[in-house]
Amino acid sequence: xxxxxxxxxxxxxxxxxxxxxSGNERFKLFFGVGxxxxxDHSALGGADSNLDGRAILAVDFDDDGDEDLxxxxxxRERHLLFENLLxxxxxxxxxxxxxxxxxxxxxxxxxxxxxxxxxxxxxxLSRGAGFASCQAPELVxxxxxxxxxxxxxxxxxxxxxxxxEVRAGARLLLVxxxxxxxxxxxRTRSLPDPLPxxxxxxxxxxxxxxxxxxxxxxxxEVDVRALAxxxxxxxxxxxxxxxPCIAELPTLARIHADGERRVLLLGTDAPxxxxxxxxxxxxxxxxxxxxYLRAGGEGLEPLVDLVRLPIPTTLVLDAEGVVxxxxxxxxxxx
Amino acid sequence: xxxxxxxxxxxxxxxxxAFACGSGAGGSDAGAPELEPSVLPDAISISDPADxxxxxxxxxxxxxxxxxxxxxxxxxxxxxxxxxxxxWFAPDFAGTVVDPLVSTREAALHLGANLTAFDxxxxxxxxxxxxxxxxxxxxxxxxxxxxxxxxxxxxxxxxDGRSGKIHLYLHVIADTDAxxxxxxxxxxxxxVEKRKGNWFLVRFALESLERTRLERRAFRDISAAAGxxxxxxxxxxPGNTSDAWNGAAAGDVDGDGLFDIxxxxxxxxxxYRARADGRFDEEAEARGVAGPGGGTGTVxxxxxxxxxxxxxxxxxxxxxxxxxKGETLHLYANDGQGHxxxxxxxxxxxxxxxxxxxxAFDYDLDGFVDLFVTGYGRAATEHNDAWLEATNGAPNxxxxxxxxxxxxxxxxxxxxxxxxxTYASAAADYDADGDLDLxxxxxxxSNELWRNEGDGTFKEVAEQxxxxxQGQGMGAAWGDLxxxxxxxxxxxxxxxxxxxxxxxxxxxxxxxxDFERLKKFxxxxxxxxxxxxGGFRRQERAAGGVGANWAWSVALNDFDLDACLDVFxxxxxxxxxxxxxx
Numbered sequence: 015x016x017x018x019x020x021x022x023x024x025x026x027x028x029x030x031x032x033x034x035x036s037g038n039e040r041f042k043l044f045f046g047v048g049x050x051x052x053x054d055h056s057a058l059g060g061a062d063s064n065l066d067g068r069a070i071l072a073v074d075f076d077d078d079g080d081e082d083l084x085x086x087x088x089x090r091e092r093h094l095l096f097e098n099l100l101x102x103x104x105x106x107x108x109x110x111x112x113x114x115x116x117x118x119x120x121x122x123x124x125x126x127x128x129x130x131x132x133x134x135x136x137x138x139l140s141r142g143a144g145f146a147s148c149q150a151p152e153l154v155x156x157x158x159x160x161x162x163x164x165x166x167x168x169x170x171x172x173x174x175x176x177x178x179e180v181r182a183g184a185r186l187l188l189v190x191x192x193x194x195x196x197x198x199x200x201r202t203r204s205l206p207d208p209l210p211x212x213x214x215x216x217x218x219x220x221x222x223x224x225x226x227x228x229x230x231x232x233x234x235e236v237d238v239r240a241l242a243x244x245x246x247x248x249x250x251x252x253x254x255x256x257x258p259c260i261a262e263l264p265t266l267a268r269i270h271a272d273g274e275r276r277v278l279l280l281g282t283d284a285p286x287x288x289x290x291x292x293x294x295x296x297x298x299x300x301x302x303x304x305x306y307l308r309a310g311g312e313g314l315e316p317l318v319d320l321v322r323l324p325i326p327t328t329l330v331l332d333a334e335g336v337v338x339x340x341x342x343x344x345x346x347x348x
Numbered sequence: 349x350x351x352x353x354x355x356x357x358x359x360x361x362x363x364x365x366a367f368a369c370g371s372g373a374g375g376s377d378a379g380a381p382e383l384e385p386s387v388l389p390d391a392i393s394i395s396d397p398a399d400x401x402x403x404x405x406x407x408x409x410x411x412x413x414x415x416x417x418x419x420x421x422x423x424x425x426x427x428x429x430x431x432x433x434x435x436w437f438a439p440d441f442a443g444t445v446v447d448p449l450v451s452t453r454e455a456a457l458h459l460g461a462n463l464t465a466f467d468x469x470x471x472x473x474x475x476x477x478x479x480x481x482x483x484x485x486x487x488x489x490x491x492x493x494x495x496x497x498x499x500x501x502x503x504x505x506x507x508d509g510r511s512g513k514i515h516l517y518l519h520v521i522a523d524t525d526a527x528x529x530x531x532x533x534x535x536x537x538x539x540v541e542k543r544k545g546n547w548f549l550v551r552f553a554l555e556s557l558e559r560t561r562l563e564r565r566a567f568r569d570i571s572a573a574a575g576x577x578x579x580x581x582x583x584x585x586p587g588n589t590s591d592a593w594n595g596a597a598a599g600d601v602d603g604d605g606l607f608d609i610x611x612x613x614x615x616x617x618x619x620y621r622a623r624a625d626g627r628f629d630e631e632a633e634a635r636g637v638a639g640p641g642g643g644t645g646t647v648x649x650x651x652x653x654x655x656x657x658x659x660x661x662x663x664x665x666x667x668x669x670x671x672x673k674g675e676t677l678h679l680y681a682n683d684g685q686g687h688x689x690x691x692x693x694x695x696x697x698x699x700x701x702x703x704x705x706x707x708a709f710d711y712d713l714d715g716f717v718d719l720f721v722t723g724y725g726r727a728a729t730e731h732n733d734a735w736l737e738a739t740n741g742a743p744n745x746x747x748x749x750x751x752x753x754x755x756x757x758x759x760x761x762x763x764x765x766x767x768x769x770t771y772a773s774a775a776a777d778y779d780a781d782g783d784l785d786l787x788x789x790x791x792x793x794s795n796e797l798w799r800n801e802g803d804g805t806f807k808e809v810a811e812q813x814x815x816x817x818q819g820q821g822m823g824a825a826w827g828d829l830x831x832x833x834x835x836x837x838x839x840x841x842x843x844x845x846x847x848x849x850x851x852x853x854x855x856x857x858x859x860x861x862d863f864e865r866l867k868k869f870x871x872x873x874x875x876x877x878x879x880x881x882g883g884f885r886r887q888e889r890a891a892g893g894v895g896a897n898w899a900w901s902v903a904l905n906d907f908d909l910d911a912c913l914d915v916f917x918x919x920x921x922x923x924x925x926x927x928x929x930x
Contacts, residue, residue, distance in 0.1 A: 029584030029922055036844050037923030039897040040495075040521075043566070045458045046912035050830035050877055052893030053458045057495075057521040057531035060565035064495075066583070067918025069596035072903040073607050076626060081905045083567065084576070085918055086596045086611055089583040093576045093611065093618075096567040098907060100459075105909035118710045118717055120650060123775050123784040127833055133911035136828035136835060137904075142707035142720075143774035144901035145823035145840065146595025146645035146662075150607045156909030171713055172782025201605040205626040206573040212492070255428030257488040258525050286431040324491035324523050343491065343525045 038064045041085070048133075061096040065089070069147040074098075074154055077202045079107035079183065081154050097205045106130075106157035106182030110165065111198065112139055115190040117170045125168040126153055126188075131160030157182045165195070210340055212323030214316055220336045221249065221329065222316045226280070226305040229292055236305055238278065239335040246338075247276040248345070249329040251318060254283050254291040259326040262344040263298035269345075270302050279304040282320060388442050388473050392553040394513050394539040397506040404853050410509055411849070414540055415500035417547045418516070419927035425496035428487055430480045436549055437476035438541060443552025444471040445482035446534075459908060461562040468534075468554040479552065490522035490530070501535075502849055511541045511550075518557075528563040566907070575628045576609070576620050583922050588614060591727065592642045592664055593900075595705065599648030599657040601635070602686030612643030612661050621686070636688040640675050645706035649717045651695070652752035656682040660719060662703030666726045666742075672700045677721065679755075696754045702726055702742030705823075709775040709784045712804045716749035720759075720786060722770035732769055736818065736865060738792035741769035762806055768793045776826035778835050778878065787837060789821035795839065813883045815876050817841070819869045827904030827913045829887075834878035840899035840917060843872035873899055873917070 028035060040062040044052035056062050061083050069086040076082065080101030085094040101107065108128060112121035120141070127136040135155060142148050157163050165177040169190050177188055177195050186195035215221060224236045238247060250266055252259035270277040279302050283291045288306055295304055307313050307320075314320060318327075330339035401407045421436040450470035455463040474482065487493050497519040505512035520532040539551035571577040581588045594612045601608045606622035616638045620628035632638040643661035651658045658681050665674035676698045680688035692698045707720045723742030725732065732738035743765040747755040759765035768790040775784045783800035790796070794816045798806035810816045820842035829836040847870035855863055873894040875887035889895075896902075896917040903916045 026584075026589070029589070029924065032582070032584065032925035034922060034924040034926065034929035036842075036846075036898040036921040037929050038497075038927075039920035039923075041919060042896040042899070042915070042917040043907070044893040044915040044917075045908055046829065046893075046906075046910075046914050047458055048831065048912055049891075050836065050875060050887050050893070051891045052915060054892060054895070055458065055461065055562070055566065057519075058461055058529045058560060058562035058565075059567055060529065060569070061567035061916070062521075063569075064920070064923060066920035066923050068593045068900045069611075070901040070903045070916060070918055071596050071598045071609060072905045072907075072916065073598045075607055075622065077606075080909060081907060083903075083916060084596065084598070084609055086594055087580075087918075088593065088922070089580050089588055091571065092578050092580040092613070093571060093620075094569060095571045095574050095576050097570050098567055099564070100566050100908045107909050117713050118650075118715050119653065120717065122649070122717060123709050123777060125777055125780070125835060127828075128911075130911055134828070134831050134833050135906065135911055135913060136833050137913070138776040138826045138835060140707075140774060140776065140826070141649055141709070141717075142645065142647045142705065143772070143823075143825045144903055145772045146593060146705045147823075147901045147903070148595070148597035148599070148645075148647040148706070148708075149903070150598040150600075151648075154906065154909075156906035156911050158909070158911040160911070168777065168780060168782075170710060170777070170782070170784060199605070201624075203606070203622075203624055203626045205570055208568055208570045209572050253428060255430060255484060255488055256491075258491070284427060284429040284432055287429055290431065322492070326491075 037066065040064055041067055063087075063094055065091060065094070068145060070144055071147060071149060073150040074109065074152075076205045077200055078102070079109065079154070082205070104159065106160060108155040108157060108163055108165070108180065108182065109152060109185040110155070111152045111187045112167065113187060113189045114169055114171075116173060120151060121169060121190070123170050126155075127166050127168075128155040128157070128163050130155075130157040130163035133158065212319050212327070213340065214318060215329070215337050217337050217340060220334065221331060224305075224313060224317060225308065226313045227308055228305055229288070233308060234305075236278075238331060239333070241278055241303055242276055242331065242333050242335065244333050245274060245276050246333060247278055247331045249278045249280060249331060250345070251280050251282060251323060251325050251327045253281065253325055254287050254294055256325050258344050260294055260298065262326055263295070265345055265347045267299040267302060270299075277302050280314065281306040282323075282325060388475060390473070392442060392444055392473060392551055394537045394551045394553055396513055397504050397511070399507040400504045401507055401509065404850065406509070407503070407505055407853065408850060410505050410512065411500060411503040414503060414512065414514055414547050416928040418498040418500060419929060422496050422498045423927050425483060425487065425498075426493050428484070428493060430484045433480055433483070434476060437479070438543065438548040438550045439476070441476040441479065441548070441550055441552070442473055443479050443538075443549070444468065444554045445474050445479055446471065446554060446557065447482045447486040449557065457560060459562065459566065460564070461560055464559045464561075466557045466559070468557055471554060486532070487520065487522070489525070491525045492523040493520065494523070495519060495521040499845065501845060502852065509542070511539070514538050514540055524561075526563065527565070528561060529565060531560045533558055574626065575630070578618060578630075580614075582925065584924065590614070590642070591724075592644055593704065594643060595645040597646045597648050597659070601648070601657055601682060603656065603684070610637065610646055610648070610659060612641065612646050614641055616641045617643065617661070635686055636690070637680050640678070642675060643678065644704050645721070647706045647708045647719070649708040651679065651717060651749060652681065653716065654684070656684045658682050659688060660706060660708070662701065662706050662721050664702050664726070665700035666702060666729065674700065676700055677703060696756065697747065699757070701745055703745075704770065705772040707773045707775050707786065709786070711746070711784055711786070711800060712748065713783060716752050718749045719747040719755065720773050720775070721745045721747065722773050722788065723767070724771060724791070725769045732792045735792055735869070737794060738769050739767055741767045743767050744770050744788065763808075764798060764806060766796070771821060772823045774824045774826055776835050778826065778837070779882065787815070787824050787826070789824045789839060791820050791822070794818040795821050795824075814886070815884050817874050817876070818865065819871065822899055823901045825902050825904045829875060829904065829913050830877050831912065832878075834880075836878050837876040837884060838902055838904055838915065839874040839876070840896065840902045841873050842870070842898045843896070844870050844898060872896060873902070
């Protein structure tokens with residue numbers, strides 16, 4: 015086909031240049047609502063990313079009864095682990111592992127059917143499906159509000175077996191020919207809390223010297239400890255476009271004026287928005303030290319990832335510049 | 349930038365695209381007065397071009413210019429730089445505002461989410477400052493705006509190439525202060541004009557706008573905290589340019605009851621071993637599976653039935669003259685403690701394939717697990733020989749496990765060594781006859797359903813059962829999606845904005861049958877529901893669950909535990925640094 019070399023050459027060139035090709039697509043999460051009808055929760059669910067995914071592992075990594083998601087991307091943040099937060103919100107689960115006795119013991123390809131609360135669901139124990147993805151050797155079934163369910167297995171080889179009624183929340187090993195499930199021990203573990211979204215420092219870490227520009231556009235080093243002057247200091251990340259940020263400025267101004275603590279405002283507005291930002295500050299928070307990003311959005315990297323940072327965010331630092339608290343959202347008036 | 353041939357236009361409509369590398373972005377309408385038009389129209393009218401450009405390459409060039417320009421506008425709006433954003437609007441711009449609008453419908457959605465639909469006719473008409481103020485009202489209250497997309501889905505231009513009418517998809521994703529999430533999606537028509545060498549919005553008419561909101565997220569990203577936040581280089585830079593699309597496998601390598609993760613990767617592989625404290629340690633080197641890197645599909649399974657999880661990794665290999673380049677397949681035997689030894693040659697798997705996905709299953713029920721390895725094609729040296737039914741890929745392989753000691757490729761003798769461009773496969777006993785069948789997913793062609801005949805052979809029955817799903821197949825999974833106890837089939841396919849747009853332009857010039865078949869190639873995913881009679885029927889698109897862009901892997905799980913299977917699908921071909929896309 016005459017276009018082959020053109021396509022290949024052109025694709026290579028465009029990717030070198032940093033262009034996208036069907037890029038910035040976001041992972042899709044469709045919740046089944048019955049009868050193979052689905053509701054799109056992709057953007058709301060929190061397991062979306064604009065990276066280029068290839069493989070998916072849907073596995074209950076923390077053994078809390080719901081399946082988490084591990085994603086393999088082709089570049090950048092290559093691996094994403096999304097913890098499922100939907101367990102524990104009222105719906106029961108059933109976790110099943112299989113052991114065949116007539117055929118190969120792993121029972122790959124067995125079909126398990128669970129009936130609960132008037133609903134029925136069948137799943138296959140697969141090892142290698144989707145695209146280049148191999149799931150873990152167990153199946154998780156949701157039971158909705160039902161307190162119990164019935165379980166049956168169609169084993170490779172053709173033997174069909176009922177395992178009777180089981181309670182919600184059970185972890186069960188189903189052995190071919192036994193007809194009665196055997197509980198297996200939970201290995202529940204807590205997955206770690208995410209790092210603070212958009213922040214490059216954690217509680218307990220010292221805020222480094224930042225290189226920013228002041229209200230006149232002059233580039234300068236900002237040493238938070240010097241500004242604190244022996245007192246605690248609140249470092250507030252804000253933007254003129256951000257209504258909650260503007261709403262909390264008077265509260266910050268009062269804190270600064272009280273004198274027991276200092277306040278430093280770090281503006282995330284682009285240069286074209288700074289004149290308007292300065293007007294806002296003059297009216298709502300006069301006298302508070304305020305700085306902005308350098309050209310190109312630089313200068314705050316040791317502190318925050320601006321792309322991911324929700325604002326307003328306020329870091330509460332002690333007099334030594336060590337983060338003692340992170341306030342997401344507006345600072346509460348005192 | 350060479351101009352593409354008509355063949356290439358068709359080709360690119362389906363796959364690779366970008367007719368113009370010329371940047372339509374940048375610059376500013378310097379000197380434009382900061383004024384609203386003195387008289388705003390009573391209604392926004394955006395007429396079709398009176399004498400439109402028909403040449404498909406020319407119109408696509410212009411479309412890409414405008415599309416790139418508006419993707420850049422989306423970046424400024426995501427940053428909420430509403431001053432900078434003025435540079436995209438002509439001084440005489442007039443459009444319907446996006447806020448405030450009267451809501452026309454509220455609906456409760458799954459998991460406590462709710463939907464609000466707006467009456468787009470209730471918005472005032474404003475000049476560019478008023479219009480951008482309405483965007484500021486819309487986006488300002490959010491804690492974070494993750495996306496503010498302006499995507500061109502269709503465009504027509506006047507003959508002189510200086511004005512046009514475009515169809516836009518608008519999409520905003522944002523976090524609320526309370527930790528919730530909002531999704532705003534809408535469609536709009538816009539009039540654009542090229543002035544001083546750059547494209548400007550002159551008219552804007554909102555066509556629809558809906559907002560969905562969820563107060564509590566279903567998932568949270570813990571990648572870095574859990575120790576799996578591995579950073580890779582951007583695709584397209586040296587070191588990350590190949591089509592070795594790495595897969596992933598989950599299994600308990602050391603028998604501690606926790607599931608570990610193996611990821612083939614360029615350079616070297618990664619094995620994330622789960623720790624009791626919820627984190628993972630990367631131990632590929634210490635456990636003997638670090639190399640060679642560059643693998644594709646991978647599975648954990650017990651090839652010798654000794655009670656532990658062994659590891660198979662597919663690789664890509666291709667001939668240059670009489671020599672092989674790339675890697676052979678690889679099999680690593682587990683010692684029972686989670687340490688692996690490379691036994692590839694000992695079991696006869698030191699063979700060359702252009703492997704992508706792997707499915708492990710005991711097809712002949714002899715008590716040993718066999719391996720199906722899909723064969724794709726090396727596009728860098730030889731592209732697909734057809735778009736509708738390509739046959740010059742690498743062969744598929746079915747490695748029969750001979751007693752846990754050797755593997756023998758029997759695909760040829762079973763008639764399954766086809767040379768379509770096969771990306772994926774999935775096994776299940778769809779017909780409940782006690783043996784495992786295999787669905788095989790092909791790019792640039794028809795898929796196959798290999799029914800296991802129970803005597804060690806397979807029969808291809810995809811057409812007979814209605815699951816051919818000709819298109820650009822990427823992945824597949826079996827699961828009971830409608831809750832009737834029968835296994836349904838989900839097929840992940842490619843779907844592309846450019847492909848759909850260009851095909852629409854070709855509608856008139858293509859034979860009717862060809863258009864419909866080509867359209868299917870850019871149409872997205874498919875759901876096939878098993879019927880009581882034994883065949884499958886395609887689920888209507890209106891039932892949802894299939895619009896997933898350029899999809900790759902898919903997982904069918906009950907994430908919310910409500911006794912209905914859900915669909916999770918990853919997607920995207922390549923995301924570059926630039927907003928510009930094709």
